[in-house]
Amino acid sequence: MRIFRNLVFILCSFAFLAHAQSKWTWRNPLPQGNYLVGVTWTGTQFVAVGHVGTILTSPDGITWTSRSSGTTSHLQSVTWTGAQLVAVGDSGTIVSSPNGVTWTSRNSGTTSTLYSITWTGMQLVAVGVGGAILTSLDGITW
Numbered sequence: 001m002r003i004f005r006n007l008v009f010i011l012c013s014f015a016f017l018a019h020a021q022s023k024w025t026w027r028n029p030l031p032q033g034n035y036l037v038g039v040t041w042t043g044t045q046f047v048a049v050g051h052v053g054t055i056l057t058s059p060d061g062i063t064w065t066s067r068s069s070g071t072t073s074h075l076q077s078v079t080w081t082g083a084q085l086v087a088v089g090d091s092g093t094i095v096s097s098p099n100g101v102t103w104t105s106r107n108s109g110t111t112s113t114l115y116s117i118t119w120t121g122m123q124l125v126a127v128g129v130g131g132a133i134l135t136s137l138d139g140i141t142w
Contacts, residue, residue: 077115
């Protein structure tokens with residue numbers, strides 16, 4: 001009888017764990033725990049990017065909101081042009097957004113990891129592995 005009770009307990013525990021694992025949510029740190037590697041200021045909000053396509057926005061640097069980037073590639077850098085946010089990352093990933101909320105993937109024409117991006121006041125310049133240098137006037141066409 002004791003073995004039967006132990007077996008029932010073990011089976012119930014596995015059933016509970018299987019159910020509980022489907023409902024995991026970030027608790028600490030909030031709002032997520034992926035590495036962040038780049039940040040920019042738009043004049044009204046901070047935008048941070050990082051591993052697994054992480055994008056966070058904040059109006060004050062204290063309260064952060066997770067945004068969907070549409071990619072699971074690591075994002076390495078982000079910049080603001082005055083009209084467009086542009087983030088770059090692994091395997092030539094480029095995503096852009098006019099507001100930090102809705103992000104769209106762009107064709108970079110390369111598979112090289114892009115480590116940094118900046119706005120010169122006239123064009124975007126992204127640089128990466130193997131001497132990759134990409135330019136764009138609008139963050140959409142590269």
